Amino acid sequence: MTRTKDRYDVCIIGSGPNGLSAASLLAQSGLSILVLEAKSKLGGGMRTEELTLPGFLHDVCSGAHPMGILSPFFKTLPLEKFGLKWKEPPISVAHPLDEEPSVLLTQSIEETAEGLGIDGSSYQKLISPFVNNSPHFWEDVLAPIHIPKDPFSFVRFGLTGIRSAKGLAGSRFKEKRAKALFAGLASHSILPLESPLTAALGLVFAVSAHQKSWPVVEGGSENLAKALVAYLNTMGVEFQTNTRITSIAELPQTKVVIFDTDPLQLASLTESHLPGLYRKRLERFRFGPGVFKMDWALDRAIPWKDPKCLSASTIHLGGTMEEIAKAEADVWKGKHPDRPYVLLVQQSLFDPSRAPNGKHTGYAYCHVPNGSRIDLTEVIEKQIERFAPGFSKTILARHSMYTADFERYNPNYVGGAITGGAADLTQAFFRPVARLNPYSTPNPHLYICSASTPPGGGVHGMCGFYAAKTVLKRIDKLKSLKFT
Numbered sequence: 001m002t003r004t005k006d007r008y009d010v011c012i013i014g015s016g017p018n019g020l021s022a023a024s025l026l027a028q029s030g031l032s033i034l035v036l037e038a039k040s041k042l043g044g045g046m047r048t049e050e051l052t053l054p055g056f057l058h059d060v061c062s063g064a065h066p067m068g069i070l071s072p073f074f075k076t077l078p079l080e081k082f083g084l085k086w087k088e089p090p091i092s093v094a095h096p097l098d099e100e101p102s103v104l105l106t107q108s109i110e111e112t113a114e115g116l117g118i119d120g121s122s123y124q125k126l127i128s129p130f131v132n133n134s135p136h137f138w139e140d141v142l143a144p145i146h147i148p149k150d151p152f153s154f155v156r157f158g159l160t161g162i163r164s165a166k167g168l169a170g171s172r173f174k175e176k177r178a179k180a181l182f183a184g185l186a187s188h189s190i191l192p193l194e195s196p197l198t199a200a201l202g203l204v205f206a207v208s209a210h211q212k213s214w215p216v217v218e219g220g221s222e223n224l225a226k227a228l229v230a231y232l233n234t235m236g237v238e239f240q241t242n243t244r245i246t247s248i249a250e251l252p253q254t255k256v257v258i259f260d261t262d263p264l265q266l267a268s269l270t271e272s273h274l275p276g277l278y279r280k281r282l283e284r285f286r287f288g289p290g291v292f293k294m295d296w297a298l299d300r301a302i303p304w305k306d307p308k309c310l311s312a313s314t315i316h317l318g319g320t321m322e323e324i325a326k327a328e329a330d331v332w333k334g335k336h337p338d339r340p341y342v343l344l345v346q347q348s349l350f351d352p353s354r355a356p357n358g359k360h361t362g363y364a365y366c367h368v369p370n371g372s373r374i375d376l377t378e379v380i381e382k383q384i385e386r387f388a389p390g391f392s393k394t395i396l397a398r399h400s401m402y403t404a405d406f407e408r409y410n411p412n413y414v415g416g417a418i419t420g421g422a423a424d425l426t427q428a429f430f431r432p433v434a435r436l437n438p439y440s441t442p443n444p445h446l447y448i449c450s451a452s453t454p455p456g457g458g459v460h461g462m463c464g465f466y467a468a469k470t471v472l473k474r475i476d477k478l479k480s481l482k483f484t
């Protein structure tokens with residue numbers, strides 16, 4: 001994959017879901033585009049490798065795709081035609097608890113509510129308005145600050161979601177089952193559950209599951225990247241792999257550069273092309289905790305105490321809301337919890353192509369302090385054993401990734417942070433810095449489209465879509481401007 005020209009309308013540094021989405025929208029408008037990627041494979045967070053044993057396919061980064069299947073931009077692309085197949089499980093999330101059946105998040109609100117005992121009707125009241133009466137929910141949520149398409153529903157979402165997950169769950173639910181489910185969902189935020197806005201993440205993930213079961217990609221997450229690339233090939237987009245850009249001076253002639261990178265690289269690669277004050281603000285960006293991840297080749301499926309867990313793509317391990325909240329708060333204090341919140345995905349149960357006949361794969365990670373060097377193999381496996389006794393006997397081989405491994409793998413994962421940076425009250429909306437248009441920079445030729453822009457982390461491509469929209473609005477003017 002090498003470039004053929006000396007001059008392009010747009011160069012995109014990085015081929016993650018946002019870089020490829022930006023390329024898609026820009027190519028649809030007939031612009032000439034070069035995507036430059038540091039690794040030998042395209043795809044950023046959408047890659048799959050035999051990390052353990054031959055024949056076992058492991059998603060290196062993203063594993064389950066609630067935002068991918070619902071992404072308003074991906075939905076407009078002919079990705080199925082280019083090989084993408086979502087594999088939807090019967091249950092999105094199972095949340096095991098000690099000594100009682102797991103809490104199950106299914107596509108049916110009623111069925112999910114039934115499993116929540118006396119909190120079932122409160123859950124229905126909380127979630128239903130966003131599932132049933134909000135046709136533009138995803139366009140409004142997966143977007144930068146804008147005038148909402150469903151103003152009434154969006155204001156309702158904002159007023160509820162601005163609260164902390166612990167506060168909202170405490171005020172709406174009486175028993176541990178609903179509280180635990182909500183805490184597990186909200187913990188995808190990688191924020192302490194006492195923080196404002198964590199309720200929004202709990203709501204977003206609950207709503208997503210009631211619209212589409214959280215899928216895995218047939219053949220591995222990399223097949224989503226391959227479908228995007230195949231589509232881009234039809235429009236003449238060019239790719240150059242094995243090319244880590246260390247300065248924009250290395251780029252061919254171009255009118256626009258879009259960075260699918262973290263804000264620190266935007267600052268360092270652009271040197272004098274951006275004013276010092278703006279670069280200082282980029283350098284102050286906060287990344288938040290990192291992750292420690294494990295992948296296993298398994299002799300058989302995970303022996304969950306509650307066999308219903310075998311119908312869920314994603315398992316939230318951590319027990320009650322109080323336990324999960326303590327674990328997540330500890331991580332922010334620089335501690336490694338003994339019983340962490342573990343996010344586990346079991347792709348091979350729904351996609352047999354991931355492992356040899358009868359065998360399985362396992363994927364799990366927990367949050368750790370940014371830059372952590374601690375080996376959490378035993379801690380994670382113990383947390384799984386708690387709800388699946390005998391798990392360790394199913395392990396044929398294991399692979400682990402520390403925070404430094406993630407940063408080496410992809411420089412965007414600063415200190416092992418996997419979602420583009422802390423999405424707390426200020427950085428959720430104003431990322432990478434507070435600016436009317438967050439994708440633009442003070443230099444009209446330079447843009448950023450990574451998960452460090454709104455709406456933030458996850459494989460949905462919406463950051464790339466909005467960055468490309470910004471470029472399209474300005475491209476005619478830019479064509480007549482000299483790049484400075």
Ligand SMILES: Cc1cc2nc3c(=O)[nH]c(=O)nc-3n(C[C@H](O)[C@H](O)[C@H](O)COP(=O)(O)OP(=O)(O)OC[C@H]3O[C@@H](n4cnc5c(N)ncnc54)[C@H](O)[C@@H]3O)c2cc1C
Binds near residue numbers: 061068
């Ligand atoms: C362990 C883990 C689990 C995750 N789980 C999920 C999940 O289940 N579901 C989900 O939706 N999301 C998940 N995510 C998050 C998701 O993968 C990211 O939010 C998403 O990939 C961000 O997309 P992006 O386009 O902004 O950047 P990235 O996907 O990070 O891609 C950026 C690309 O740019 C390249 N690059 C960076 N700097 C340079 C440079 N200087 N020169 C050239 N190339 C460069 C990188 O090599 C990379 O390929 C997970 C992430 C990780 C790490």
